[in-house]
Amino acid sequence: MSFDASLPFGDCPVPLVDGREILLGHGSGGRLTAELIERRILPALANPLLDPLDDAAQLVVGGARLAFTTDSYVVTPLFFPGGDIGELAVNGTINDLAVAGARPRCLSLAFILEEGLPFDELDRVIASVRSAAERARVPVATGDTKVVQRGAADRLFINTSGIGEIPPGVMLGSARVRPGDAILVSGTVGDHGIAILSKRKGIDFEGSIRSDTAALHGLCAAIVEATGISLHAMRDPTRGGLAATLCEIAARRKLGVECTEAAVPVDDGVRGACELLGLDPLLIANEGKVVAFVSEEGAEAALDAMYHHPLGRSAARIGRVVEEHPGRVILRTPIGGERILDLPYAEPLPRIC
Numbered sequence: 001m002s003f004d005a006s007l008p009f010g011d012c013p014v015p016l017v018d019g020r021e022i023l024l025g026h027g028s029g030g031r032l033t034a035e036l037i038e039r040r041i042l043p044a045l046a047n048p049l050l051d052p053l054d055d056a057a058q059l060v061v062g063g064a065r066l067a068f069t070t071d072s073y074v075v076t077p078l079f080f081p082g083g084d085i086g087e088l089a090v091n092g093t094i095n096d097l098a099v100a101g102a103r104p105r106c107l108s109l110a111f112i113l114e115e116g117l118p119f120d121e122l123d124r125v126i127a128s129v130r131s132a133a134e135r136a137r138v139p140v141a142t143g144d145t146k147v148v149q150r151g152a153a154d155r156l157f158i159n160t161s162g163i164g165e166i167p168p169g170v171m172l173g174s175a176r177v178r179p180g181d182a183i184l185v186s187g188t189v190g191d192h193g194i195a196i197l198s199k200r201k202g203i204d205f206e207g208s209i210r211s212d213t214a215a216l217h218g219l220c221a222a223i224v225e226a227t228g229i230s231l232h233a234m235r236d237p238t239r240g241g242l243a244a245t246l247c248e249i250a251a252r253r254k255l256g257v258e259c260t261e262a263a264v265p266v267d268d269g270v271r272g273a274c275e276l277l278g279l280d281p282l283l284i285a286n287e288g289k290v291v292a293f294v295s296e297e298g299a300e301a302a303l304d305a306m307y308h309h310p311l312g313r314s315a316a317r318i319g320r321v322v323e324e325h326p327g328r329v330i331l332r333t334p335i336g337g338e339r340i341l342d343l344p345y346a347e348p349l350p351r352i353c
Contacts, residue, residue, distance in 0.1 A: 024350050027074075029239025029285070030343045034248075053252070054173050055096040055236050058166065065166040067102035069093060073158040076351045078121065080199040082191075082210030085158055086128035088287060088353060091215045092238065093162040094136055098220035099234035099290060101172040102164030106141035107133065109160050113145065114153040125156065136215040138162075170224055176232040177253050181321040182299035184292040186219060186306050187212070187314040188267045189242050190274065190284035196352050198273070205276075207269030212288035219309045223292060226305035230298025235291045238353055240343060243282045245291050246329045247343050249321075257329040259319030259341070282331075282341065285352045293321065 025032040042050070049057045056069035073089045083091075090107065097104045109129065113122065133140055191212040198205055220234060237245040242264065250257045266274075266281045274281045288311065294302045299317060306312030329341040 025345055027239075028350050029241075029244050031345045033239070034343070052173055052175060053248075054100065054233075056100040056102065056162075056164070058100060058173070065168075067097045067100040067164040067166055068161070069096035069100075070159070070161040071096065073160070073353055074154070074351050075196065075353055076154060077196075077199055078125065078156060080211055081195045081208075083213040083287075084125060084128050085156065086125040087132040088211075088213050089158040089160050090129055090132035090136065090138070090140075091213050092236075092287060092353060093160040094138055094215045094217055095236045095288075095290075097162050097164035098215075098217040099172070099236045100164070100166065101170035101220065101224050101231075101234070102166045103221070104136070104138045104162055104164040104217050106139050107160055107162045108142045108144075109140045109158065110144040111146070112153055112157040112159070113147045114155050115147060115150040117155050122156065125158075132215070136217065138215075138217075167224075169229070171229070172224075172231065172233050174233050174235070174249055174252060177249055177255065177293045177321055178232065178295075179255060179321055179323045180296055181232055181293045182296055182302075182317055183246070183257065183259065183319040183321065184294065184299065184302055184306065184315060184317050185237075185242065185264065186216075186290040186292075186312040187288075188265045188270065189237070189286055189289060190270045190281035191267060192238075192287040193241070193284035193349050193352050194270045194273050194281075196285075197277075197349055203273075205269055205273045207267070207272070209267070209269045209273065212286060214288035214311055216288065216290055216311060219306065219311045220290060222305045222309050222312075223290070223302050226301045227294055227298040230295040231292065231302065232295065233293040235293075237286050237289055237291050239285055241281070241283045241285055242289075242291065243280070243329070243341050244343060246319075246341065249293070250329050251327050253321075254326045256322040256325040256327070257319060258322055258332070259329065260332045262334045263316055263318045265314045265316050283344065284349070287353065 056067040195211040306315035331341045
């Protein structure tokens with residue numbers, strides 16, 4: 001196995017994959033992640049609840065429709081512009097429930113602590129978890145704590161799960177995406193990944209770049225209320241960024257996606273950082289954005305709902321779902337050309353969530 005040190009900072013090189021061991025890129029949200037899930041994990045564990053591979057499973061318990069999700073957070077550094085691992089864990093789990101149309105009810109939270117972690121760092125993370133949960137009004141109902149030997153982890157990892165209640169009449173999921181759907185995004189893309197990069201590498205980019213981590217259940221509820229049955233799916237574009245969401249929908253639904261690159265909102269500082277480093281903002285992680293797939297008749301109502309929410313003021317319509325070129329995402333460039341938007345083997349910035 002060899003690595004190309006000429007890639008940005010040598011952080012996430014494209015390996016010569018020999019297929020015998022896990023690589024860091026398998027956790028990046030790119031093609032290696034998809035191959036790991038689809039070739040090894042899903043065939044072994046396949047069942048009707050898991051097979052849709054949406055952000056949360058949907059199940060019926062005692063007549064109630066529930067959304068259930070789980071996630072793990074291994075971000076480095078633990079503290080970054082705009083947030084930290086504790087706030088990220090709470091918000092990220094809430095968001096996986098929210099994009100299923102669910103009202104989050106409670107969370108579980110488990111710490112994996114490395115021997116030698118300073119108590120003041122742990123206290124900061126716990127305080128951040130408490131603050132984020134209180135702001136969202138979603139309590140941490142249960143949890144666990146484990147400690148591993150020095151060198152067996154990277155200071156602190158967090159695992160979470162969340163349960164939410166899906167209101168009657170709300171039916172969302174990638175299986176409902178269909179040709180003609182408008183594709184909307186709630187705001188600027190790439191903020192979180194570039195904020196992590198700036199802190200990790202000690203780079204001061206022009207402007208103030210901060211993580212967009214936020215709990216999205218209020219915004220998602222507003223979109224659901226405004227659109228009703230015309231809303232078909234919402235997704236949380238984290239690892240792999242907006243590109244991963246679009247490529248996954250196209251591949252799994254055997255549909256085409258067409259997007260206008262200039263319509264995708266990107267913060268000027270993020271755009272400048274990406275140009276400097278040779279990165280594509282569509283491939284960079286987000287932690288406070290929603291991608292909505294909604295029928296044409298509901299598109300304006302969905303956009304209006306986003307505009308009137310504090311977390312959706314930079315929302316935009318970026319494309320549509322089509323029958324042509326199934327499985328492919330076509331990006332219309334600012335100079336009038338077209339390019340295929342595809343996932344790299346591994347995102348250029350690992351461990352961003």
